[in-house]
Amino acid sequence: MSDRRQLALNLFIYPGGHHEAAWRYKGSAADRVLDISYYQELAKRAEAHKFDAIFFADGPALADNVRYAQRFRLEPITWLSAIAAVTSRIGLIATASTTYMEPYNLARLFASLDHISGGRAGWNIVTTSAPQAAQNFGLPEHPPHGERYERAREFIDVVTRLWDSWEDEALVNDPASGIFADTGKVHTIDHIGKHFRVRGPLNISRPPQGRPVYVQAGSSDDGRAFAARFAEAIFTAHQTLASAQEFYTAIKRQARVFDRSPDQIKVLPGISPFIGSTQAEADRLQDEFNALIQPEYSLTQLRQMIGLDLSGFDLDGPFPRHLIDTQSAQGVASRFKLVIDIVDRERPTIRQLVQRLAGARGHWVIAGPPEKIADNIQAWFEGGAADGFNVMPPWLPGGFDLFVEQVVPILRKRRLFRDDYTGTTLRDHYGLTRPESIFADTIQAIA
């Protein structure tokens, strides 16, 4: 292992790629959207190039405007279980909602994925921003932001204690003595809170990682406080180095408030690279994608981010900044600010704005030759803006192939990225410690 601090790199998988028109691009595998072997191949490729993890987003509702876009929801935990079966090292991060699941069920699913994969599971903790999810779960309305985070905090506490409820030595499994479990080391959690009452223990022994890795992706104020307290890896969206630096510094400072070591929180911005042999070629590639955009869909996406419906407006007219009330952010809170910043900085037309966002829903899109991409990655990594990246190829699999074949070798040459894995678990890859059970050395138990 290199003594030098090195990048963490995840492959963030959207079926045909991250550009909203990727599925219409000739090189994408759009027709394999429901083919598990396609995702298994992507994971094996990422593993061959020693990536830390693959990652699936999720939400328990149909995406808006699925007529015009391949915004398809694969259920991440099942898909990653099937991917675990054909890989051996790469981390497997699934998104799951604290608002629309029960902690006992979630704790089991992730413990199971961690056992199946030999310690490679990560949980991307979300509170779910899509309001239509509420209607699939009998709620009169989508709970407001603050309430969702309050429930999320209690949820994590419950799930953590369920994972800890079997101490590491509790599973004895000794046929001769007839003792399967040392029940002195299996604990009820007896949680009674505002949102949950959960007795425990969990019905499976402690996950290989102790706890699957806690990942978080919200960058609102609530999201930041939550991340500083719980997250071990943070997926975040930034358009500029300055914005990423501000976030990075703030999160690491906030973590200290919770007595956490800053190096136990990996900040991983998204990056969506259009790679060409020259700048002009990369720009042309990006233009090719933007020409495939369907405005009906793009405006739906924009409405989700800023709460404003611009259908009927002239796409080539200026973005109507005066219609935005910055005092009452709508939509996805962390994206709202990002979009308004772009508008105030660049004063785009509506078409220019949706093209700006089409690449990766507000994440950093960069076009250029491999050296430029590598230089920028290095600048963010060494400039206090990132511990690594969530790589979001504009299209798949080709866009990822270009990245691993042309950019990763440069990073490796500069000793910024590993030559090989040095451990077997996702915690090993990220350099995170394996937590001890909170019940270690306690005597209260089920027996």
Place this chain on the structure above:
Amino acid sequence: MSDRRQLALNLFIYPGGHHEAAWRYKGSAADRVLDISYYQELAKRAEAHKFDAIFFADGPALADNVRYAQRFRLEPITWLSAIAAVTSRIGLIATASTTYMEPYNLARLFASLDHISGGRAGWNIVTTSAPQAAQNFGLPEHPPHGERYERAREFIDVVTRLWDSWEDEALVNDPASGIFADTGKVHTIDHIGKHFRVRGPLNISRPPQGRPVYVQAGSSDDGRAFAARFAEAIFTAHQTLASAQEFYTAIKRQARVFDRSPDQIKVLPGISPFIGSTQAEADRLQDEFNALIQPEYSLTQLRQMIGLDLSGFDLDGPFPRHLIDTQSAQGVASRFKLVIDIVDRERPTIRQLVQRLAGARGHWVIAGPPEKIADNIQAWFEGGAADGFNVMPPWLPGGFDLFVEQVVPILRKRRLFRDDYTGTTLRDHYGLTRPESIFADTIQAIA
């Protein structure tokens, strides 16, 4: 394909086998309880012998008395997803609870497993009989039987309509026109009921089988009515041919009340075979297992079935029949009657009774040479008692190997079991029709 009616055979997997002391037997793979490759090997072996399906039980709570027994809960949907990845034909049946899950989440998980496996998923619908589950989900007490089944009926209605919410032709996925989904064929379900309010549609297209196969395993009065209405395969426990015949006849008759064709309901009793080259050898094998029983555990099992705690009683004394009030069945309703029938028929000691039940928790245990096992299977199959069997090897993998190597060839020779698969889905194997979406030809849609 043989024109003759043939057996359906499932392998029901318990980690070390079904006998409660299996994990203590020298030939069991007890040490591989958490090793996914062990379960993958079992599934591949069952597939090599053309079994219809493998099956996992489940419940969202730790089993009682895990100190003395390998009663370990693998989460079935994740484990089956990992097994799907290394098999291509065998059906994959997971148990999941209508009492402790949300229909939207369950519909997604099974739709996902069905997509991953190319149409091999089955859902064993349970209402969960273990009262301790309630304490893991914030309920003041375990809901009574009738209420659980009421919720289950509504739950199934919601899940069915979610699976149907994308008509078969809704996924267009045409890059040229830019149409991903024909939203005229994607439907909200707008369910408003006593237990659930679910708008839909589901966020994934229709499962390959239309709907995963509906399996059911309760044999109480509520369970029977439920099965006659919804189940396509029924797992059931019987100690005698007469009991199985009564059940078989009643269920098929009840199905007609719901306008269902009796041949669309497969009745599959459990069978746990101890196989030896002679009767004496098979009996000795069974004795060997019974010598490994730990009474502390057996009495817990018995208490769950009949609601009576016999710790402290003389194991070699008569079973205290007078303590049982047949008017107020306790424990697992379908097992209560079965145990009382054994007691009244055989007047066993407590030890004899727990040995009788240790083999497969009340399922049919039979010991003998391969021909005797095959003869009995044929007698049940041709005598109006079974459409096939849930094979529950006393220990794994060896107990299953004996069955497929010694009994299955006899069944095949008699043309009672398939030589090869004739289809690719679980519906194909069971001979079940693929249901059309209830929304086919309706015009209400999300667009």
